Amino acid sequence: MNAQTHNVLLVEDDEHTRDRLARVITGHPQLELLAAVESCGAARQVLREHRPHVLLTDLGLPDGNGIELIREVQADAPTTEIMVITVFGDEHHVIGAIEAGASGYLLKDGGADYIGQSIMQMLAGGSPISAAIARHVLRRFQGASEPAPTAPETANVPRLTGREQEVLRLIAKGFSYGEIADMLHVSSHTITTHIKNIYQKLSVRSRGEAVFEAMQMGLLKLDSGR
């Protein structure tokens, strides 16, 4: 891992949590706090001038939903790694965030070590995924393993490979990346890559569905040209 420091934009409306997370980031040797703000508006102001390496954002913000913010950053600054801060790590929030472009999530009450490790893991290319989320991702992709004949527009929506499904199933049963790597006789890094790919597919899939729906509603036309 290189010794370069990564700057972090923190968006969290709860003052105590924000302070605590800010302290953890400031205290981390490889992380640097770009700004700690309490709203989407403030975050956008910062983002006009800066391109942070990392965006840590809460979802329920006083002036909007963090998911919109994630979508904007994903579109304007694709290199920025995005992490969502959540109390429960429950799939409804997390999956929405991942679909919008987030690469992982942080539990709000996590210790300093956990927070630092999670952010560094993500920067190293890893994406944490819980058993509950693995189950939901599996379910999301279910039925998409066969091409849908009635909707050719969705044909380019990615599907999970057999190996990816297997990995997700094992995660759902509580196995760690290392244990899965051992069981499948591959390297731990391979598993991380699988997870990263799954995240991407999920995000692409959600965009594809959005496009499909938009076309269905007549909002978009493929042949309209540019």
Next chain:
Amino acid sequence: MVGCKPTKRVFTTTLGWVASFILPTLLLLVAFFYSHTRHLPDHVLTLDAIQRIAHDSPLLPGAYEQGSEQPLPHNWAEQPPPHDGALWYRSILVLNVPPNRLWGVYLPTVNMNAAVFLNGELLGDGGHFDDPVARNWNRPLYFSIPNGLLVPGENEIHLWVKADPPRDGYLSRVYLGPDEDLRPVFRQRYFWKVTLVSLITLAMTLMSLFMALLWWLRRQDTVFLWFAVSGLTWATHNLNLLVVNIPVSTLTWEWLRHMTLGWYVIFTIIFVHRFLNETRPRIERALIVIGVMGTLILGLLPKSWFYPLANHVWLSALLAAGAYPVARIIKKRWGLRDIETKLLVTPGALILFFGFHDWLVVNGLWPRLEGYYIHYASPLVIVVFTFILVRRFVSALNESEALNKELEGRVEAARATLESNYQRLRDLEKQQVLASERERLMRDMHDGMGGHLVSALSLAQSGQAEKVLIAEVLQRALDDLRLMIDSLEPVDDDLPTVLGLLRGRLQPRLQCVNLKVNWQVRDVPSIPDFGPQKVLQVMRILQEAITNVIKHAQATVLTVRTGLDADALIGDHVFVEIADDGVGFVNPEHRGRGLDNMRRRAASIDARLDIVPTDRGCRVVIRLPRVATH
């Protein structure tokens, strides 16, 4: 003729009925009488007077036997008839020129049998003259005269007529004329008297058999049975008009004929009762008794008593009885305004009217020129009943269609009601599920998180507790809340899925204390009814066990294992085992309350909990039955 009380209202509402039944009846009658009053050609000779010869031998009387003048027609009942029922007639015809065409002799009516002689030659006869005498009383006789038999000047014609009983003897006018003029007249009368009656009788028989079949298929409709019985009796009675050579003696035949007429009236009354839906068992019983008695008495009477009794008493009684059903129908007709009943009035009245005519003829109160009429009312009966049957059939079809429709409607309504009931039931169930789920959540929150929050609050309020302690209690509250959220996950009755969720929650903490996890979770069979309640309790027990290991066991490896216990005695169990390589049971006071909680929770979900110290450390095993226990 037909019980008419022509008020304006009735006239307008029954116009169709008049047009369709009274008019045909009148037309029938007009045609009937027209055919009988038809003018004969001028050159036909009509004998309206003849000589009656007192000669009681079947041999042709000689020219010396004197006769007395007798006008025709000659009704024997009006004068004392010959005691042996046979009579010779003679007439002299004077022809200026002999005819150059075929001639014939035509007898429109003779009772019962006649033989015709011309110039001493037998032209022909109507059959037997011995008992039983051939019954020609209802059929005209016609005899051709061979060419050359008629001579210019005087021609002598003899007729020998035999009747049984003698009182019934009758000779109509006698006609002689060219065959081409006379034979069509004979043919027409033959049609009306014989052919038509045969057809009517056949039709009535078929109709009655048809009705009998209807009754056979629908026994509850006794109206069909009585129609059939009455119709067949009538048809039998009509044989009297058609059969010439009877197989029994004349007396027996006469008795049968009166009996069939009598029973016909009785059966018709019963039929009308059924038709009008009237229950009058007393009248019917009385009629049957009278019928049986009349049958027996008339059957046993000697000949001299039989005829007057049968013709005067019996027929009068029948005529009176016949008025009764017609009166019933007419009464109903005004009351019910039912088309079928109305239709029945016409044939009923016609039968009665003709019956009355016949009764007059039999009793010598009306010229018996044309014989009896009553059988000519039958076609109307057949027409009316065919119409009624067709109408009933159609209305039954319509009704069944309507019923079907109504039934379909009702089924649909019932289905809708059922559906709405089911919907209500489902709503209720949903409400119940919601209520019980709410109750469970309340209980679970009270049981876990609520308690932790209360103790954290009291710790904070005491002001003396360390922050670390408060944080720990709050952490437990948060953990429990997360367990509750996880327990709502659909886990498909799969234990490894539950363990996966739990590990996700505990992993950060396990990492913090450098506790190595040996995850020996293997796929196990599904657990029945592994709903949120059970899942939460299993998670809490496991979390408590793992937290204990983290806090107190000073272990380096935590092993989580799943498997299937095949136990014949208590049934199959899926188990999950938490084992550590720590210091075993220490500080029992501290762990005591936690263990009690774990046991209580295990008991609440019918799970077995074993906590056993091992060589190195401790092992906690939860066994979940694979068969639901109730």
